[in-house]
Amino acid sequence: MTGPAPAYRPLVLLIEDEAPIRAFLRTALAGHGYRVEEAERGDTGLIHAATFVPDLVLLDLGLPDTDGLTVTRRLREWSAVPIVVLSARGQEKDKVAALDAGADDYLTKPFSMPELLARLRVALRHAAQRERGEAGAEIAVGGLRLDLAARRVTLDGAELRLTNLEYRLLAHLARHAGRVLTHGQILKEVWGPGSAGQAHTLRVFMSQLRHKLEADPARPRYLLTEQGVGYRMAAE
16 A cells, blocks of 8 residues: 655755855755755856756855856746745845846845845745646735735725725735835836836825725735835735
8 A cells, every 4th residue: 555645855055165155055945845956156057057956046145156146037938937045245236137137036145045035935935826828816914915816806795995006016915925126127027128217106005905905004914015115015
């Protein structure tokens, strides 16, 4: 008699030049059900990405042979694998550059393991949705519900009246719940090409949405600001 099939263990490619950090992450990730392949250089990481076809890439920006941004751009030329950047560079411009280059998320060192694991789950869930070719007919975050087919939004059971642009903005954030989206990414997807200079318009619409969604717009539960970078909808 055979037992149940073992649960799938996602493969993480860790591209990091600091041996102590690799050792820590290898042990921690293995303890939470992940398999890990490692590379300490960008060129080796790209080869491993093609060879092992990982489910997710954890990437340090400060590599000895090339910048992590270059690795991200080169990966994006042929792969949609989720990329979560880990870096000691905490400046807003570095976060924006990494996300605009194609990274799915960004964590600044030092970070907590629970936060990293939560970001990995979100990135893997988005990847699975892309493979299915859908984001789901309904998206639920806490008491917020978006019925994408009916273009209907409810909060704690009460229907919200949104303008067309407000709905498009909210739906875009909800499809990527838990992921940081830069101002430029949001403007391009919701307002279209050529809207990069309309950051003020985005702030106005976010304020309108918060006043409709949040019990306390000054302390939002759903629509979170990533200072100087963009916005993120809470994942749970």
